[in-house]
Amino acid sequence: MAKKDVPPRWDRKMQQRLARGEAAALGELYDRFASLVHGLAHRVLGDERAADGITREVFAQVWEHPDAYDPRQGPLRSWLAALAHRLAVQRLRATETAALAPGDSGSPEAAEELEHKVRRASVAARADYIVHSMPAPLRAALDLAYFQRRDYRQTAVDLGVTEDEARRRLRLGLQLLSTAHDAGTPPGYGGGA
Amino acid sequence: MTGAEFSEAHDGAGAGSGDGDVPHDGGADFGRSPRIPLPRASVEDGGQPLPEPAGLPPVPLELPHDVLKSLLGAWALAACSTAESLAVEVHLGDCGACADEARRLREAVGLLHQPESLDLDPGLRTRVLEACLDRRPARIPIPAWAAPYDAETARLDALLQDIGDAEWHTPVRLRWFDGEAAASRRTTVAGVIAHLLSVDGLVATALGLEDPLGEVRAQGPAARTEAFWQASHFPPTRAVRVPWREQSHRLVQTVSFTGGGAGRLGVAYGDFELPLHDSMLDRAFECWVHAEDIAEAVDYPYGPPAPRHLHRMIDLAARMLPAALAERRRAGLASPGQTPHLVPAGRPGRSLRLEIEGSGGGEWLIPLDSPGAVGSSEFEVAHVALDDVEFCRLAAGHVPPEEAAAGQLGDRAAIRDVLFAAASLSRM
Numbered sequence: 001m002a003k004k005d006v007p008p009r010w011d012r013k014m015q016q017r018l019a020r021g022e023a024a025a026l027g028e029l030y031d032r033f034a035s036l037v038h039g040l041a042h043r044v045l046g047d048e049r050a051a052d053g054i055t056r057e058v059f060a061q062v063w064e065h066p067d068a069y070d071p072r073q074g075p076l077r078s079w080l081a082a083l084a085h086r087l088a089v090q091r092l093r094a095t096e097t098a099a100l101a102p103g104d105s106g107s108p109e110a111a112e113e114l115e116h117k118v119r120r121a122s123v124a125a126r127a128d129y130i131v132h133s134m135p136a137p138l139r140a141a142l143d144l145a146y147f148q149r150r151d152y153r154q155t156a157v158d159l160g161v162t163e164d165e166a167r168r169r170l171r172l173g174l175q176l177l178s179t180a181h182d183a184g185t186p187p188g189y190g191g192g193a
Numbered sequence: 194m195t196g197a198e199f200s201e202a203h204d205g206a207g208a209g210s211g212d213g214d215v216p217h218d219g220g221a222d223f224g225r226s227p228r229i230p231l232p233r234a235s236v237e238d239g240g241q242p243l244p245e246p247a248g249l250p251p252v253p254l255e256l257p258h259d260v261l262k263s264l265l266g267a268w269a270l271a272a273c274s275t276a277e278s279l280a281v282e283v284h285l286g287d288c289g290a291c292a293d294e295a296r297r298l299r300e301a302v303g304l305l306h307q308p309e310s311l312d313l314d315p316g317l318r319t320r321v322l323e324a325c326l327d328r329r330p331a332r333i334p335i336p337a338w339a340a341p342y343d344a345e346t347a348r349l350d351a352l353l354q355d356i357g358d359a360e361w362h363t364p365v366r367l368r369w370f371d372g373e374a375a376a377s378r379r380t381t382v383a384g385v386i387a388h389l390l391s392v393d394g395l396v397a398t399a400l401g402l403e404d405p406l407g408e409v410r411a412q413g414p415a416a417r418t419e420a421f422w423q424a425s426h427f428p429p430t431r432a433v434r435v436p437w438r439e440q441s442h443r444l445v446q447t448v449s450f451t452g453g454g455a456g457r458l459g460v461a462y463g464d465f466e467l468p469l470h471d472s473m474l475d476r477a478f479e480c481w482v483h484a485e486d487i488a489e490a491v492d493y494p495y496g497p498p499a500p501r502h503l504h505r506m507i508d509l510a511a512r513m514l515p516a517a518l519a520e521r522r523r524a525g526l527a528s529p530g531q532t533p534h535l536v537p538a539g540r541p542g543r544s545l546r547l548e549i550e551g552s553g554g555g556e557w558l559i560p561l562d563s564p565g566a567v568g569s570s571e572f573e574v575a576h577v578a579l580d581d582v583e584f585c586r587l588a589a590g591h592v593p594p595e596e597a598a599a600g601q602l603g604d605r606a607a608i609r610d611v612l613f614a615a616a617s618l619s620r621m
Contacts, residue, residue, distance in 0.1 A: 055321055063329055178301035
C-alpha cells in the first residue's frame with residue numbers, strides 16, 4: 001500500500017490510550033493491525049481457527065500489558081508482528097509435538113522434522129511481513145514481474161521508470177526478501193525492511 | 194554490496210570465457226539494451242541455406258559485470274530475455290559472488306506467495322475485543338448505544354479495504370421513500386462513503402469536532418451530501434475512505450469520554466433533532482444500510498448486524514414511529530384516526546402491536562394518535578408481524594410499504610399508516 005508509515009507519535013498515543021483503559025483505542029488497534037496479525041499467524045499455522053486464537057491472544061496481551069511495548073524500540077506494527085510470530089511459532093511447536101506418537105517424540109528424526117517444519121513456517125511468515133513492509137515501488141515491481149509475469153522491460157514501462165531502475169528494484173526487492181532466511185533473534189521485524 | 198570488487202573479480206575470470214568472434218570491448222553500447230539479432234532469423238532473411246541444426250552454438254551476450262549483476266533480480270524472476278538469461282548463467286559459472294547472490298535471490302522468489310485472501314471473519318472483531326475486555330475491563334468503555342456504530346463502521350471498512358480501485362467507481366443507487374413514493378439518487382461506491390462522511394459530520398459538529406464539510410454550509414443529510422459532492426470538481430475516489438474512517442474512530446472515542454451525560458446532547462438534522470445516543474444508533478443503521486447497497490453493487494457477501502445491535506436499531510425506529518405518524522397526519526398523508534382528539538401526554542392511547550421476529554426482534558406497542566401517548570395493550574387495535582431484517586428494509590425505504598411482507602391483524606387503516614410511517618423514516 002502506498003500509505004506512509006504511521007508516525008511514532010501515533011504509536012505513543014495509542015499506547016497511552018490503551019494504558020488508560022480506553023476501549024475505543026482497543027477497537028482502533030484491532031482495525032489497524034488485525035489483518036497483519038491474523039495473516040502472519042495463518043501463514044505459520046495454516047489454519048483459520050488457530051490464527052483466530054493467536055489474534056485473540058496478541059490483542060489480549062497488548063490490552064493487558066500495554067507497557068510491554070516500548071516506542072523507543074521501534075514501531076508498534078513491528079512489535080505486534082514479532083509478538084504474533086512468536087506466539088504462532090510456539091503454538092505450531094506445541095501442536096506438532098502433541099501430534100507425535102508417544103514413542104516418536106524422543107526420536108532425533110522426529111525432532112529434526114519438527115524443527116524443519118517450524119523453520120519453514122517461520123521463514124514464510126517473515127517473508128510475508130517483509131513483502132508487506134517493503135517500500136511500495138519495490139513491491140510494485142515484484143508484483144508485476146512475478147504475479148503478472150511481465151519481463152523487466154515491460155515492468156519498466158508499466159512503472160514509468162528506466163530499465164536500469166526496473167532491474168535495480170527487482171534485485172533490491174529480492175535481496176530484502178531473502179533476509180527472511182536469516183533467522184536472527186529477534187526475528188526480522190526490526191522495521192528496517 | 195560494492196560493485197567495484199565484483200567487477201575486478203569478473204574481469205580476471207571473464208576474459209577466457211568469451212567467444213572470440215564476439216567483440217568484447219565493454220564499451221558504452223553494452224550498458225543499453227543490446228540488440229543482437231537472432232542467428233536463425235538473420236540466416237533465413239538472407240535466403241541462405243540453413244546451417245546444420247547443431248552447428249550453431251548459442252552466442253551468449255557479452256555484458257559488462259555491473260550489468261550482469263544488475264540483471265540478477267530479473268534473472269531470478271525469469272523476467273529477462275533469453276539471451277540475457279544465458280549471459281547471466283554463463284557468468285555465474287565464473288563469478289562466485291554473483292553465483293551466491295543468484296542462489297539467494299532464486300530462493301527468495303520461492304518465498305513470494307499470492308497473498309491469501311485477507312477476508313477476516315467479520316465476527317472475529319467482536320470476539321477478540323470481548324475476550325480482551327473480559328481479561329481487563331475498560332476504564333473508559335464504549336457506551337452501549339455507540340457500540341452498534343463502532344461495529345458497523347468496522348464491518349464496512351473491512352469491505353472497503355477488500356475492493357479494488359476500480360470498484361470504488363461502481364454505480365450505486367441510493368434509495369429511500371420520500372413520504373409518498375420511492376425516490377432514488379445515483380452515485381458510486383465512493384459517493385456513498387462521501388455521503389456517510391457528510392452526514393456523520395452532523396454528529397461530529399454537535400460534539401465540537403471538525404466538520405468534514407469545512408467552510409461549506411449546508412443543513413440536513415441530503416443538503417450536506419449534495420454540497421460535499423459538488424464541492425469537488427472530480428467525483429469522489431477511494432481517497433474518501435481515510436477521512437470517513439478517521440472521523441468514525443474519532444466519534445467513538447469522543448462519545449466514550451462524554452459518557453452518559455452527553456446522551457442528552459442534541460444532534461440537529463435540519464428539520465428535526467435526535468438525542469446523541471439515538472443519533473449514533475441512526476448512524477449505525479445508515480452505515481449498515483449503505484454497506485448493503487455497496488455490497489450488492491460490488492457483489493460482496495454482507496450480513497445483518499449482531500442481534501443485540503439490530504434490536505437497538507429497531508427499537509429506535511419503533512420509538513420514532515409515533516412522531517412520524519403525527520407528521521404524516523399533519524401533512525394529510527395519514528388517516529385522521531377514529532379518535533381525532535389528542536390523547537393527553539403520558540396517557541394510554543389506541544395502539545398497534547408491532548411484533549418483530551428474528552434474533553434482533555421484540556414487541557413494541559405503538560401509540561397511534563399522539564406521540565405523547567403511551568402504547569397500551571388494553572387499547573390495541575391492530576397487530577403487525579414482520580421479520581427483523583424486513584422491517585429494517587422497510588424503514589430504510591428499500592421495500593415499498595405496500596409490499597412489506599407483514600402479517601396483519603385488525604384495523605387496516607392503522608396498519609397501513611404505520612407501515613407508511615416506517616418507510617417515511619428513511620431519507621437519502
